[in-house]
Amino acid sequence: MASPRSLALFLLCILAPAPPVPAALxxxxxxxxxxxxxxxxxxxxxxxxxxxxxxxxxxxxxxxxxxxxxxxxxxxxxxxxxxxxxxxxxxxxxxxxxxxxxxxxxxxxxxxxxxxxxxxxxxxxxxxxxxxxxxxxxxxxxxxxxxxxxxxxxxxxxxxxxxxACKYGGKNIAFRVNEGSTSFWLSLLVEFEDGEGDIGSMQIKQANSVEWLDMKHVWGATWCLVRGPLVGPFSVRLTTLSAKKTLTARDVIPRNWAPKATYTSRLNFEPSL
Incomplete structure (x- = not known):
């Protein structure tokens, strides 16, 4: 049975409205x-x-x-x-x-x-x-x-x-797979982002695919995608909110990924603005 938190994230992923007003406004x-x-x-x-x-x-x-x-x-x-x-x-x-x-x-x-x-x-x-x-x-x-x-x-x-600028002392960006994620609903939380620290958009690419799929920002530092079946390993592309800097972590989430696990990339943004 799904926990209340994972059920809430799933419903937010489905029902989340359009992106909020930009910070500049x-x-x-x-x-x-x-x-x-x-x-x-x-x-x-x-x-x-x-x-x-x-x-x-x-x-x-x-x-x-x-x-x-x-x-x-x-x-x-x-x-x-x-x-x-x-x-x-x-x-x-x-x-x-x-x-x-x-x-x-x-x-x-x-x-x-x-x-x-x-x-x-x-x-x-x-x-x-x-x-x-x-x-x-x-x-x-x-x-x-x-x-x-x-x-x-x-x-x-x-x-x-x-x-x-955020500076996490040599740590690389990591992705936590939220509880309740399945091959039809994937929810990720981003950790330890140097530089701006915030995320403006997030996309993933499945194994043996050239298509980048847009994830939806639903709550806090959590992003999700309802689509399936999704097949790993997954590459993840992040774009910062203000400066629009982009980083791609290739095959960072393995084929045999598991909910509640954290997967660390080999890279990070420059620790500057």
Whole structure:
């Protein structure tokens, strides 16, 4: 019998609407400093809070679906929950940001780097506000040495943030086959993407085929395809959301693939924007 989570993913795969509004439209117009691929590189104002244990790593899993990955290096203590304007219906999952507070009496001049792993949909995160709800450890790292406790005592801070390249320290992109996947319904979660960190489109190619099949973004960092029977090994092609950089992992998912298994490629994007 299918688990509630795998059944929910299957229904989302069938019923998911058209792709959400592009990030550029959400941020609005105006002149700004941009990387070559169109990413906004300016420092922008936002607010920040923290949750969990005072020096904790943050939540287990989160809306992006990374599960226990958030508890181990390289994500450990670097996770963040963001408001919908940055979460973008899950298209913002995996993106990396530098965040720093502004009070020179207690805030370090260095920014903390956080990875989007979750969404905070209400409260300070609602009504189009840009907000970061950070792990206790990440929040504390914005303080000068020895002042983490005093900074946490403030609860809510005014901060500035900007996009930064994700760097996973030599790890290559991996693909987790979600629970419940079959030869007629394949659901994949993308892990450890250097550079932009987010995915704009995803395609797979079956064994002995020249046709690239479009996968559908349904939830968090999860993509799916309803079609079959699907025959591995599968090649996977990723295109980043903003810069439209493309990477192809050939035959990365073997013929005898299994649900809940993770398959690691031999490549990654450049760790830059």
């Amino acid at each position: 959400l941020f609005g117009g105006g002149k700004s400093a941009k990387a070559a691929g169109g990413l906004d590189m300016e420092w922008r104002p936002a607010t920040a809070t923290w949750y969990g244990d005072a020096e904790g790593d943050g939540s287990d899993g989160g809306a992006c679906g990374y599960g226990t990955l958030v508890d181990v290096v390289p994500m450990k203590a670097r996770v963040g929950s963001v408001s919908p304007v940055l979460f973008m219906d899950g298209e913002g999952c995996g993106a990396c940001y530098k965040v720093k507070c502004l009070d020179r009496g207690i805030c370090s001049r260095r920014a903390v780097t956080v990875i989007v792993t979750d969404e905070c949909p209400g409260g300070l995160c609602a009504f189009g506000h840009t907000h970061f709800d950070l792990s206790g450890a990440a929040f504390s790292r914005m303080a000068v040495a020895g002042a983490g406790g005093r900074l946490r005592d403030r609860g809510q801070l005014n901060v500035v943030y900007r996009r930064t």
